[in-house]
Each structure stands twice: as structure tokens, then as C-alpha cells.
Amino acid sequence: MNDQDFLRNKVPMTKAEVRAISLDKLALTNKRTLLDIGAGTGSVSLQAALEHPQLQVTAIEHDPDALDIMRQNMTHLQTPPIELIAGWAPADLPQRPFDAIFVGGSGQQLPEICQFAQDWLTPGGSLVLNFILLENAQTAAAELRRVGFTDVEAIEVRVSHWHALGKGHYFKPQNPTIILSTRKER
Numbered sequence: 001m002n003d004q005d006f007l008r009n010k011v012p013m014t015k016a017e018v019r020a021i022s023l024d025k026l027a028l029t030n031k032r033t034l035l036d037i038g039a040g041t042g043s044v045s046l047q048a049a050l051e052h053p054q055l056q057v058t059a060i061e062h063d064p065d066a067l068d069i070m071r072q073n074m075t076h077l078q079t080p081p082i083e084l085i086a087g088w089a090p091a092d093l094p095q096r097p098f099d100a101i102f103v104g105g106s107g108q109q110l111p112e113i114c115q116f117a118q119d120w121l122t123p124g125g126s127l128v129l130n131f132i133l134l135e136n137a138q139t140a141a142a143e144l145r146r147v148g149f150t151d152v153e154a155i156e157v158r159v160s161h162w163h164a165l166g167k168g169h170y171f172k173p174q175n176p177t178i179i180l181s182t183r184k185e186r
Contacts, residue, residue, distance in 0.1 A: 001047045007073050011066040013041040014104055014130060017159045018177045022102060025128045025153075025181040028052045031099035036060070037089040037113060038105020042070030042082075045102075049079045060085040060093060062107065090116035097122045103129040103140075110136065114143040123186040130177055137178040149182045 003016050014022065028034060028048055032055065036045040039059035049057045059082055061067050067086055074082060085092055090112050099122050106113055106129075117127050127149070131137040137154065144152050156178050160171035 001043075001050070003043075005077070006041060006043055006046070007069060007076050008041065009065055009069045011041050011063065011069055014043050015159065015174055015177075018130060018157050018179065019043055019047060021155070021157060021179055022128050022130060023048060023051070025179065026100045026102060026126050028055060028100060031125075032056060033098045033100070034058070035093070035098040035101045037093075037101065037103045038107065039070060039084075040066050040104055042066075042073050042084075044104060045070070045082055046073055046077055046079050048102075049082055050077060053080055055080075056083070058083040058085065058094065058098070060087055060089050061105075062086065062088050089113055093120075095120065098125065100126045101128075103127075106136070106140075110140050111143050111146075114140065114147050114149075117144075118147040118149065118184070121184040123184055125184045127182050127184070129180040131180070132175045132177055134178065137180060140180055144180070144182060150185065152180055152182045155179050155181075 034055050034057045036059040039061040045057050045059040101117050129140050141152050158176045160173040163172045
């Protein structure tokens with residue numbers, strides 16, 4: 001999906017190219033449940049729900065502006081039903097199994113979120129976390145190993161878009177994003 005498909009406000013959004021890689025790493029084709037932690041504008045949840053109608057999507061977000069724009073986008077894009085929770089992860093999360101978990105925002109709760117993922121991700125389930133701060137990605141990688149995830153992949157994505165400038169063009173960069181991904185052993 002293009003970023004322009006989404007209604008926007010001041011809430012940060014996972015951009016199309018990063019979203020595409022993250023969704024690919026989540027491997028949702030045969031999954032039944034997805035949890036989106038720190039959903040923000042909901043771009044990951046919304047695209048996942050539209051591309052995988054069999055998926056039961058649960059999203060949690062604490063920011064009222066983010067919740068508002070996600071609700072608007074759910075209506076605007078006519079998505080299948082998404083369970084949207086106004087609250088903090090992991091304290092306000094339902095304690096039930098998920099086949100895939102995406103973490104777009106952690107609200108300084110990385111250790112607790114990593115433990116939640118280990119406790120509630122189904123065997124063979126996928127976990128993807130996005131970061132723009134290197135220190136947060138390093139903390140998450142260490143926490144994932146601490147709670148028992150053994151094969152953690154880290155990639156950095158840098159995307160620039162072509163823009164006109166006077167009589168010429170340049171590539172305007174987005175924030176580089178670090179994508180961590182892993183699977184729960186069976």
C-alpha cells in the first residue's frame with residue numbers, strides 16, 4: 001500500500017518500504033492472529049488486515065491522537081474488524097496466544113514486551129520489531145536473547161524518495177529503520 005492511501009496527522013507512521021519488509025518478515029499468509037504493539041497510525045495492522053482477511057488483528061496504542069487516526073483509517077480503508085485496545089503494552093494486553101507479533105513502539109517497556117512475546121507467541125510464530133534508535137534495537141536484541149529467542153536477525157533499511165528541486169532532482173531520505181525479526185522455536 002502507498003503511504004498516500006492512509007489518512008495522516010502528526011503521529012509517526014511506518015512507511016511503505018519498511019512496512020513491506022516488516023510484513024514479509026511476519027509471514028502472515030498462514031497465520032490466524034496478529035498483535036500490533038504501539039500501533040501508531042495503524043498502517044501495519046490495517047495493511048495486514050486488508051491483505052490477509054483470515055487474520056484476526058489486535059492492536060494496542062496509548063496515544064489518543066494515534067487511536068483517533070487509526071479509527072479514521074479503519075473506516076476510510078474499510079478494513080475487516082480490528083480489535084483496537086487503548087492502553088499500554090504489555091499491561092493492558094489480552095493474555096492469549098498470537099501467531100505473529102509486530103512491535104512498532106515499545107513505550108520503554110522492551111523487557112516486558114519481549115517476555116510477553118516469549119510467553120504468548122505460538123510455536124513457530126514470528127516476531128518483528130522496528131526501531132529508529134540504535135540503542136533501543138540493541139536493548140531489544142539483548143532482551144530477546146535473554147528470554148529465549150535464539151535466532152535474531154537485524155537489518156537496517158534506508159529509503160530515499162526522488163523529489164524535484166528547481167530544475168533538478170534529489171533523493172530526500174527518510175529515517176533509517178532497524179528491523180529485528182525472529183521466530184519462536186517449535
